[in-house]
Amino acid sequence: MAVKIGLLGFGTVASGIPFLLKENGEKIRAAAKDKIEIAKILVKDDDEKNRLLAAGNDYHFVTDVDAIIKDPDISIVVELMGRIEPARTFIEAALAAGKHVVSANKDLLAVHGAELLAVAKEHRAALYYEAAVAGGIPILRTLANSLTSDKITRILGVLNGTSNFMMTQMVDEGWTYEAALAKAQELGYAESDPTNDVEGIDAAYKAVLLSQFGFGMTIDFDQVLHQGISTITPDDVAVAQELGYVIKLVGDIRETPSGIAAEVSPTFLPKEHPLASVNGVMNAVFVESIGIGESMYYGPGAGQKPTATSVVADIIRIARRLHDGNVGKSFNEFVRETQIAHPSDVKSAYYFAISTPDKRGQLLRLAQIFNSEAISFGQVLQQRANGDTARVVIITHSLSRTQLSNVLEKLEEVADFEVLNTFKVLGE
Ligand SMILES: NC(=O)c1ccc[n+]([C@@H]2O[C@H](COP(=O)([O-])OP(=O)(O)OC[C@H]3O[C@@H](n4cnc5c(N)ncnc54)[C@H](OP(=O)(O)O)[C@@H]3O)[C@@H](O)[C@H]2O)c1
Known part of the structure; x- marks a missing residue:
């Protein structure tokens, strides 16, 4: 018996799935221990459905998500529509109906992942999303x-x-x-x-x-x-x-x-x-x-085939677990109490580009301001910008976010200095 999947959306990534299922069919079947079959595909409306059929896409296109979510033969729902709504509602409904879900929707998972994972857990359903980070790089797994x-x-x-x-x-x-x-x-x-x-x-x-x-x-x-x-x-x-x-x-x-x-x-x-x-x-x-x-x-990090490859890997993993009877394990089992770092503990070297009138003593004044926050310089470069203005570039030694915001505040108070840009520097 084949494992039947329902696709939500048939855009760039989703339309890469049939190619992979066909091209690597034998390998996928061996890994999934079953054939994977696209049973239904949700599209927005009849115009889209007719356009896809006319283009030679021989699938069962539907325009009502319930045709997928309420279909007892479909065990995996693959959300590839993007954006928050209606993807969130559809995924929640699919999980609540006991379907396993694969998605590549980073926006949705980053903002509403916790609540969706809770629904998945409640219904012992899998929710996998390898493609959501760096598309073709299998980094989450x-x-x-x-x-x-x-x-x-x-x-x-x-x-x-x-x-x-x-x-x-x-x-x-x-x-x-x-x-x-x-x-x-x-x-x-x-x-x-x-x-x-x-x-x-x-x-x-x-x-x-x-x-x-x-x-x-x-x-x-x-x-x-x-x-x-x-x-x-x-x-x-x-x-x-x-x-x-x-x-x-x-x-x-x-x-x-x-x-x-x-x-x-x-x-x-x-x-x-x-x-x-x-x-x-x-x-x-x-x-x-x-x-x-x-x-x-x-x-x-993107592209049809790389991203679809990660999506299909998730589908295979679920299909295999369905076959082995241990489906529903969470994608990531490493969970600790979240503690956010104190700004004084987050340290880096920084690049400062500062515009200043080109007159004597300015560098010394800058050094005094940085010194008042216990920030020392790694490299300093003074460049003539235009006319009477100089551009001073400073690479600091390591400083904390607290020191950074303090020194930026102090620089702001001095009319002579305009901070043009501040960026983090690695490796100092
Ligand atoms: N493209 C990549 O390389 C890549 C990489 C990593 C992750 N992702 C993620 O993968 C997901 C899909 O991306 P994509 O590039 O394939 O997007 P896409 O080409 O825009 O495809 C999304 C498809 O879903 C359709 N759709 C939207 N709302 C729908 C609804 N309510 N019912 C039915 N169909 C609907 C869209 O139709 P309309 O065009 O008519 O709106 C479109 O055909 C996104 O979450 C994206 O962030 C993509």
Whole structure:
């Protein structure tokens, strides 16, 4: 008997599933211990259904979700519609009806994952979502299974292909943010509203999920500090290169003595850091742990086949467990009480670009302000900007988030100094 699945949505990722089921049918059958069959596909309306049928898609398309959720023959529901609603309502109803669910919806899982997992647990249903973080990189299952005996101390990740493509153009070609965005939109990497990608929101969703799998703690999306790439200027990029760094949008989740800290921010990476060579639309997750030390998982973070591959892997896992009679185990069993780090425990070196009138004694005044917060300099560079203005670039030694906000407040109070940009620096 085949395991019957119902797809919710038939867009980019979902329409890659039939290809994989056909192309790798034998292997999938051996792993799942049963044939996997697409029984029904939910589409929005009859127009869409007729369009898909006319295009040669020989499936049973339905326009009412109940046709899937109430079908006793369907055991796995695969949500690939995206966005919060109606995906959340549909998944909840499917779980409540005892269906197992696979999704790739990071937005939904990062914000409403806890409540959906509770419904899954109540109904002894599986809810798997490997594709929600870094599409084609099997990172969640790696953290949950292969690294289960290890203690993870930090996870760093290039988690958004669109912004990484843009940063690569800005670094390698010296493009402005605006030019890089226009190119990303022309190539279909960025949506017409790119906010989620360029402002670090998409990567922050993934950081929430990584915090659960890597550290057993559920950090709320609102507790992930996120800063995007839109304020990065060619001057920042050039000075980073001059000092031996590459700027990338990096997700950073780590455990400190007081708890966990997660943020997404443009970060100066030393050129020799493995993440510095992750270019274009590629993603990578760099894990620091006590046992293995450093390991990096690299691959496509999006795209039809890579993402569908992760989705089908989840489907296979559920089908196999259905066959073995042990379905319903949670995707991630590592759960601890969540403790959020105190800002004084979250430490990094920082890059400051500060504009100041080009007159004597300014550097000394700056040094005094930083010194009043016990912040010391690693590197200082003074550049003439234009006319009477100078641009001072400082790479500090390690400082805490508390020190950072204090010094920014003090700099704000001095009319002579304008902080142009502040970014985290790794490896100082
Ligand atoms: N694309 C990737 O590379 C990638 C990578 C990782 C994760 N994901 C995640 O995978 C999910 C699917 O992404 P995708 O790129 O395949 O999106 P997509 O191409 O936009 O496909 C979603 C499909 O679902 C349809 N849909 C939306 N609401 C529906 C409803 N109420 N009933 C029936 N159909 C509905 C959409 O129709 P309309 O177009 O008419 O709205 C569209 O055809 C998202 O959660 C995304 O974040 C995608």
